[in-house]
Amino acid sequence: MVPLDNQSEDWGEDNANAAEDMLRTVSQELQSIKDNWLNDINYLRAEKSRLEAEIEQMRSIQQQLKSQQPVTLTQTNQGDQQQLWAQQLAGILANHLQERLRQQLSQSTGEAPQSGAATPGESTENTYRILSSVDSTLSTTLKALQQDVSSYQSALAQQLGRMQTLEQQGEAILEALVSRLKNQLKTVPAPRPIAIDTPQTTVTAPLPATPVVETTPEQIAPPPPIIIGRPTLNTGFWLIVMSSLVLAFQNVVTKIILVKKPVFLLGSLGGFVQPTAGNALLILLMRMTIELPLLFFVARLLYPRAWRDLRQLLNRSRRNSLGWLLGTGFTLFLSQFFFYIALGNIPTSIATTIFFIYPTVIILLDWQLFGSRPSLSLSLATMSIYLGVFLSLPFQQGIKDSNLWLGITTAIASGIFLALYVILTRISAQKLKLHPLPFRIVDCTTILVLSALSVQIANIIPLKILVSNVPPNMRYSLWIGTGILAVATLVGLVLNHFGLRQIGSPIAPMIGAIVPALTTLLAWGLIGERLMPIQAIGIAIVTLWVLGISAENVQRMMAKKPAPANR
DSSP states (O other), X not given: OOOGGGOOOOTHHHHHHHHHXXXXXXXXXXXXXXXXXXXXXXXXXXXXXXXXXXXXXXXXXXXXXXXXXXXXHTOSOHHHHHHHHHHXXXXXXXXXXXXXXXHHHHHHHHHHHHTTTXXXXXXHHHHHXXXXXXXXXXXXXXXXXXXXXXXXXXXXXXXXXXXXXXXXXXXXXXXXXXXXXXXXXXXXXXXXXXXXXXXOOOOSSOOOOOOOOOXXXXXXXXXXXXXXXXXXXXXXXXXHHHHHHHHHHHHHHHHXXXXXXXXXXXXXXXXXXXXXXXXXXXXXXXXXHHHHHHHHHHXXXXXXXXXXXHXXXXXXXXXXXXXXXXXXXXXXXXXXHHHHHHHHHSOHHHHHHHHTTHHHHHHHHHHHHHOOOOOHHHHHHHHHHXXXXXXXXXXXXXXXXXXXXXXXXHHHHHHHXXXXXXXXXXXXXXXXXXXXXXXHHHHHHHHHHHHHHHHHHHHHTTOGGGOXXXXXXXXXXXXXXXXXXXXXXXXXXXXXXXXXXXXXXXXXXXXXXXXXXXXXXXXXXXXXXXXXXHHHHHHHHHHHHHHHHHHHHHHHHHXXXXXXXXX
């Protein structure tokens, strides 16, 4: 199974999340203040435009009245002239003059009919008097409007100056806050992407624990060393060892499910299904059906914000990166599928050892994709691991044994797909900044969906190679076996979680490198699998060189650690 070391729990991520939340809150408050000021400015501008429009309209009315005066005075009929003037004046000034003007206008128009017999000079004088009153009123109104506009302009200038001052203060506050956060973040472990040093974020088939195989540490800021005492170190060490032992136990249980073996203290047991492609898919489906609900429960206990992180994956800003996340689940699904087939056709320890070529594949992929040229020691380790794998191959079964070559080929394919999984996980972690537990939930869900679709498609078409076949008397035994695998996975997850908190993530992958040796010991003690001396030497070579790769990567991480902030 993919190791649980990839679930590194870096508690420094909480500090980083808190800093991001604080920055987001300050930015939102400043943006709110800015929006309020902009709304006030827009309102004042609208009021200014409205007042200017009214001033222009009143000026046009004044000009119109002056232009119409001579025409009105040349009318032959004084009574009709006064009535026409009153109607025009009342209609134009009804909505613009004050109440006092309306009263004067009504008095003037009331006296006009009574003076029907007045002379033309008196009528003209009355008209001039009304026009003078209108002109003075309009002048007063214009002066008041100009004063209002001036006051608005002064208030607007003051608001703009105040907004500029506050903006400068906000920028100074943000700069000081960012500087302080940078200094604080230098003193805490930086959140590390998943599956870089410990590809343990996966939770599917019982593969061995994965060592540190990071070949481009310059791309990730390594966390500072954790200062711990001897009791804490001892506790964390044994928790990680127990987690690796659980992973090795899963490999042995999978072997028992696929091949009948003499189990220690239980007699002959196992062989519930044949080690075919269809049955491998069925085991994956049954195991994920049990494991995924339990994983949701464990995730809530170990990382309460798991649901929030899963919901945030649906945000528009993260949808473009979901393809990488689904790609990790797909490659992990293929790795588990091929590993099940390999366990059913070759010895457990040999399948696990061949699977451990994936660190070398990661080194080659880093070189080709990211230009990270391996050092001389990594090149020597790669060649030595391939030599150890060759020495561990069970050629005593016969070169022409089809099951032997099927097991070897599928074990190699499983390691290659796991290496692709690690690369995609690294990219996804950098894009999504996702905690390992939500990441693992997404991977398990993807495997569950893919295995269910594969089983259904194989039954509908049907594809003989993918059709599963379970004897009726073995169904309950198969459910029990897959349930043990699921529970063991979660037990290993919890042990690894608390072990990482005690010992620190840089050291834990080195302990995970002993999984091939642990698998060999458990397979010999529980199901009586024996190896030739040359095969034991090959397994030892692979274990030692994988351990060496992990140690070198830890040294490079420690060498690149950031200097502590001065206080």
